[in-house]
Amino acid sequence: MNEELYATALKNALVEIKNVCPSVKKAFILLDNSTIVAGDEQAVDPSVKRAINSLQSLAEKAVTVGGLNDLLIDGDKGKVYVSQVNGMYSVMTLSKGADLPFLRTVTGIILPTILKVLNSMSPETTLPTPLKSAPIVPRKQFRPAPSKPPVKEEAVEETVEKPEKIEEIEAPKSLEIPKAKIETETKAETEVEFPKPVTDLPSQQLIVDKFGGLMVRADTVQLDLEILERWSSLLNVKEIREVDIATFNGKAIRCKAKAISDEKFEERGLIRIPEKTCEALQLKRGELVRVKPVVPEE
Amino acid sequence: MPIKKKVPQVETAEQIDWSPKAEVKEQITDLRTVLDKIKTRKGVIGYILRASTSAAVDIKDPSKIIDYAALSASALESTESLSEAFELGKLNNIVVEGRDLKILLLTIGEHRISVFMEKNMDHNSIYKELT
Numbered sequence: 001m002n003e004e005l006y007a008t009a010l011k012n013a014l015v016e017i018k019n020v021c022p023s024v025k026k027a028f029i030l031l032d033n034s035t036i037v038a039g040d041e042q043a044v045d046p047s048v049k050r051a052i053n054s055l056q057s058l059a060e061k062a063v064t065v066g067g068l069n070d071l072l073i074d075g076d077k078g079k080v081y082v083s084q085v086n087g088m089y090s091v092m093t094l095s096k097g098a099d100l101p102f103l104r105t106v107t108g109i110i111l112p113t114i115l116k117v118l119n120s121m122s123p124e125t126t127l128p129t130p131l132k133s134a135p136i137v138p139r140k141q142f143r144p145a146p147s148k149p150p151v152k153e154e155a156v157e158e159t160v161e162k163p164e165k166i167e168e169i170e171a172p173k174s175l176e177i178p179k180a181k182i183e184t185e186t187k188a189e190t191e192v193e194f195p196k197p198v199t200d201l202p203s204q205q206l207i208v209d210k211f212g213g214l215m216v217r218a219d220t221v222q223l224d225l226e227i228l229e230r231w232s233s234l235l236n237v238k239e240i241r242e243v244d245i246a247t248f249n250g251k252a253i254r255c256k257a258k259a260i261s262d263e264k265f266e267e268r269g270l271i272r273i274p275e276k277t278c279e280a281l282q283l284k285r286g287e288l289v290r291v292k293p294v295v296p297e298e
Numbered sequence: 299m300p301i302k303k304k305v306p307q308v309e310t311a312e313q314i315d316w317s318p319k320a321e322v323k324e325q326i327t328d329l330r331t332v333l334d335k336i337k338t339r340k341g342v343i344g345y346i347l348r349a350s351t352s353a354a355v356d357i358k359d360p361s362k363i364i365d366y367a368a369l370s371a372s373a374l375e376s377t378e379s380l381s382e383a384f385e386l387g388k389l390n391n392i393v394v395e396g397r398d399l400k401i402l403l404l405t406i407g408e409h410r411i412s413v414f415m416e417k418n419m420d421h422n423s424i425y426k427e428l429t
Binding site for chain 2: 080
């Protein structure tokens with residue numbers, strides 16, 4: 001079975017859902033490689049693509065609440081219902097008075113059943129375009145954009161996690177062969193490179209303090225020496241030269257990091273950020289930010 | 299005899315009518331009172347109340363504040379673009395459901411509210427209480 005057949009099967013499923021639930025106006029399925037499968041011959045216009053991209057970023061951030069399962073937007077003129085089905089997302093626009101519990105039941109039965117059938121027919125080719133370097137994994141959550149630089153180390157981390165994810169989704173028995181393959185592949189990968197993978201980067205919430213001046217570099221922030229030292233010993237690196245800063249508004253930036261030079265500001269849980277950078281991040285003095293160290297690539 | 303110059307009268311800060319701002323402040327206080335009451339309910343984890351220039355956050359686990367704030371900002375941004383793409387009109391409420399928690403997001407006037415709660419909570423009752 002090839003990609004086309006896979007997409008056709010899902011398209012037909014969406015058409016059937018629309019037949020059963022007339023309140024569904026438009027329906028898409030978002031595959032885990034960001035491919036959009038439309039329910040019928042409807043065009044996926046650029047605004048929809050943009051919306052889907054933002055949905056993807058939401059799915060990444062939703063890790064905080066255990067991953068995005070459902071999203072319901074209730075507007076004056078209609079609703080949008082997004083539901084996670086075996087690692088993919090079905091996106092449906094509904095009329096105002098749609099019977100949501102009924103739709104949930106229908107989609108909760110039809111889509112997983114079809115996916116299960118497709119997988120059991122040909123487990124190795126179920127993903128339309130399997131991601132490079134990744135073993136064939138039938139379904140999984142959106143892949144979070146790597147916010148941290150240690151690409152190689154993350155790859156190690158990811159490969160270790162994959163077998164767990166497969167267990168979670170109750171794959172049919174026929175999937176066990178690729179699972180074994182995955183295990184051997186992951187073993188091979190982990191053996192090759194880094195001896196000590198970084199499992200979780202430490203992070204800290206710090207209070208923003210602005211500073212400025214003629215000789216101030218906009219790309220360098222100041223933190224407590226103690227925090228920098230703690231991170232470098234935790235991560236087993238010589239020193240932390242860069243940090244990732246995430247703001248309350250969801251903005252993020254990478255800056256060079258230095259120890260606080262002025263004694264007055266030491267050991268107060270502050271991060272001193274140059275005014276220009278604060279402006280760029282729309283930060284005010286006293287706001288909280290999350291700061292993560294960047295592991296230097298050596 | 300020295301000539302007295304007539305200084306043009308400038309409207310001072312005291313003369314400016316501040317009443318709309320006071321109204322906004324009052325609205326925030328009202329919302330906060332309601333939200334504080336909601337937060338006492340079993341299963342409610344906390345809330346974020348944002349206005350254009352201020353924000354109030356009350357989350358039980360302070361270490362999650364930034365994550366929750368980023369998630370709620372991302373949810374609002376995402377729903378805005380979805381609403382634009384699918385022409386949903388004015389948004390009433392948004393519910394983001396994760397495996398562990400769910401979030402009710404809504405906009406009242408210029409205030410954006412995110413209420414974080416456990417999955418089994420009835421978000422409709424909270425929505426009704428807020429509107």
